Amino acid sequence: MANDGIIALTWNRVxxxxxxxxxxxxxxxxxxxxxxxxxxxxxxxFNPNISNMDALIDPTPSxxxxxxxxxxxxxxxxxxxxxxxxxxxxxxxxxFAAYVVGCLMGLIAGYYRGWVDQVxxxxxxxxxxxxxxxxxxxxxxxxGAKATNxxxxxxFISSPQIIRIVRGMTLELREREYVAAAKMRGExxxxxxxxxxxxxxxxxxxxDACLRMGYxxxxxxxxxxxxxGLPPPDPDWGGMVKDTYAMMSIYPHMSLFPAGAIxxxxxxxxLLADGMREISIRD
Amino acid sequence: MLAFLSxxxxxxxxxxxxVSALVFAAFxxxxxxxxxKVLGPFATQDQVDRLTEELGLNRPVVVRYGExxxxxxxxxxxxxxxxxxxxxxxxxxxxxxxxxxAGIAFAIIVPLSIILGISAGMKxxxxxxxxxxxxxxxxxSVPEFASGVFLASIFVIWLGWLPGTSPLDTGTGWSxxxxxxxxxxxxxxxxxxxxxxxxxxxMVEVMTRPYIRTAILKGLNFRAVILKHALRNAMIAxxxxxxxxxxYLVTGVVVVEAVFAYPGFGRMLLEAALAQDVAVxxxxxxxxxxxxxxxxxxxxxxxxMLNPRIRFS
Numbered sequence: 001m002a003n004d005g006i007i008a009l010t011w012n013r014v015x016x017x018x019x020x021x022x023x024x025x026x027x028x029x030x031x032x033x034x035x036x037x038x039x040x041x042x043x044x045x046f047n048p049n050i051s052n053m054d055a056l057i058d059p060t061p062s063x064x065x066x067x068x069x070x071x072x073x074x075x076x077x078x079x080x081x082x083x084x085x086x087x088x089x090x091x092x093x094x095x096f097a098a099y100v101v102g103c104l105m106g107l108i109a110g111y112y113r114g115w116v117d118q119v120x121x122x123x124x125x126x127x128x129x130x131x132x133x134x135x136x137x138x139x140x141x142x143x144g145a146k147a148t149n150x151x152x153x154x155x156f157i158s159s160p161q162i163i164r165i166v167r168g169m170t171l172e173l174r175e176r177e178y179v180a181a182a183k184m185r186g187e188x189x190x191x192x193x194x195x196x197x198x199x200x201x202x203x204x205x206x207x208d209a210c211l212r213m214g215y216x217x218x219x220x221x222x223x224x225x226x227x228x229g230l231p232p233p234d235p236d237w238g239g240m241v242k243d244t245y246a247m248m249s250i251y252p253h254m255s256l257f258p259a260g261a262i263x264x265x266x267x268x269x270x271l272l273a274d275g276m277r278e279i280s281i282r283d
Numbered sequence: 284m285l286a287f288l289s290x291x292x293x294x295x296x297x298x299x300x301x302v303s304a305l306v307f308a309a310f311x312x313x314x315x316x317x318x319x320k321v322l323g324p325f326a327t328q329d330q331v332d333r334l335t336e337e338l339g340l341n342r343p344v345v346v347r348y349g350e351x352x353x354x355x356x357x358x359x360x361x362x363x364x365x366x367x368x369x370x371x372x373x374x375x376x377x378x379x380x381x382x383x384x385a386g387i388a389f390a391i392i393v394p395l396s397i398i399l400g401i402s403a404g405m406k407x408x409x410x411x412x413x414x415x416x417x418x419x420x421x422x423x424s425v426p427e428f429a430s431g432v433f434l435a436s437i438f439v440i441w442l443g444w445l446p447g448t449s450p451l452d453t454g455t456g457w458s459x460x461x462x463x464x465x466x467x468x469x470x471x472x473x474x475x476x477x478x479x480x481x482x483x484x485x486m487v488e489v490m491t492r493p494y495i496r497t498a499i500l501k502g503l504n505f506r507a508v509i510l511k512h513a514l515r516n517a518m519i520a521x522x523x524x525x526x527x528x529x530x531y532l533v534t535g536v537v538v539v540e541a542v543f544a545y546p547g548f549g550r551m552l553l554e555a556a557l558a559q560d561v562a563v564x565x566x567x568x569x570x571x572x573x574x575x576x577x578x579x580x581x582x583x584x585x586x587x588m589l590n591p592r593i594r595f596s
Contacts, residue, residue: 129575131534137556142309218426225428252436259429270424
């Protein structure tokens with residue numbers, strides 16, 4: 001087992017997932033949306049940003065517009081399909097960036113301890129004492145609503161929690177024999193942190209990353225819903241709900257379909273994380 | 284104990300100082316803007332300049348921060364450019380409305396999560412356990428605005444039982460209580476599953492302890508084992524988690540309040556941030572940090588009281 005590469009280990013995990021029906025449902029939902037996002041240009045029947053004024057006479061679902069059109073006569077199915085791209089590009093990049101920051105700072109704090117640990121902890125504490133959504137609003141208000149800025153906001157909100165997890169595991173793992181052996185060999189601190197400690201902390205981190213993808217998807221949706229998401233007209237699911245929420249009493253389908261889309265993706269990530277947790281307990 | 288409290292209080296003061304400075308820095312914008320907001324778009328540039336001068340907004344940011352800090356310490360939270368009144372006058376009402384919402388949600392979440400968590404955790408892997416666990420994963424995964432849309436379609440549009448907005452104004456023909464139902468439901472749905480999973484995890488752990496096995500083997504009926512032996516010990520670890528939910532319920536309700544147009548603390552903070560009303564955001568951020576840190580301290584203290592191993596060491 002120790003000599004297996006990361007890829008082999010990951011593949012083992014994927015095969016094990018078959019034993020968890022809940023995890024399989026989650027994986028199915030996530031893969032479904034990844035496929036939709038990848039093939040958006042082929043799958044979407046219409047241009048998501050072009051209004052069809054004729055459809056406005058009756059925007060409810062029909063043979064032409066399967067899920068109906070929104071308040072501007074744009075095809076909802078096409079907007080949901082293209083919207084999956086937004087979320088599935090921004091969320092993974094943002095979570096990855098938060099992990100880079102969180103892992104590095106958590107490793108440094110846990111490995112060196114002392115005053116470095118104190119400082120990192122204090123920063124994490126301060127960021128964690130802010131309600132996440134208020135922090136999102138302040139960051140986005142300050143830097144403006146763009147994809148890169150949403151990623152920046154996610155780094156601010158997510159990395160303190162990642163720091164906590166990584167630091168805790170580093171404190172435990174740094175006492176292991178293989179770390180002592182690496183030190184004896186004269187490896188650098190950076191090598192020990194990244195090659196000896198981090199790979200051995202991966203189990204809980206993979207589960208956390210999957211959950212965090214779900215939270216980040218919610219956060220992107222919420223920002224869109226509050227009017228702080230990506231600038232129009234490109235579709236994002238939260239923004240689609242916001243634009244049509246006021247008309248819900250007449251045309252509930254306009255809000256229901258995008259709300260259903262985001263819910264199914266987040267549920268997918270959460271169930272997948274649960275399946276992986278079940279597996280990691282077993283091995 | 285005294286040392287613990289004084290250390291936490293010092294840390295609280297430090298955190299609030301840093302947070303307020305960060306918010307102040309984040310909202311640092313061109314000096315004319317505040318005066319422009321107060322006077323409206325039709326005021327002349329001359330008037331704007333004069334008010335800017337009068338309000339002292341052309342002084343360096345450090346001086347203004349010092350002044351704001353001094354005023355805040357004497358209990359004056361400043362003037363809201365959005366609501367055109369003193370921050371002190373609005374923040375109390377808004378907090379009260381949110382506390383009402385949070386209080387009801389908390390009163391539902393605590394007993395419900397304990398009952399569900401204990402039922403799921405007492406027999407790990409049972410059908411009941413799997414059902415409760417999966418249900419709690421699914422409900423916490425629904426974004427609040429999405430569950431708002433789902434619930435509103437059913438209870439507002441389809442059945443017509445409840446109002447779709449909750450302005451806490453009886454002029455709409457709906458009673459205050461009817462207006463509170465949907466916001467509370469959304470908060471409970473979003474938050475409950477997390478607490479249930481924490482209680483469940485703790486219960487599962489307690490059930491593997493030797494004293495539980497002893498109790499079962501000595502012939503005590505299962506009900507008595509759960510109520511007398513497991514329940515109390517299983518509640519020690521989730522106690523902190525449950526208290527921390529107050530934090531989410533009071534300061535994290537921005538989305539719920541936005542969905543239902545509820546006149547609370549969260550929506551005030553959102554509106555103020557969107558309008559760049561720095562005085563309100565500062566005050567809101569300070570209260571948010573205060574609530575967050577106090578629930579943490581209360582959680583730690585409660586944990587010490589409940590856990591004899593820490594209490595007597």
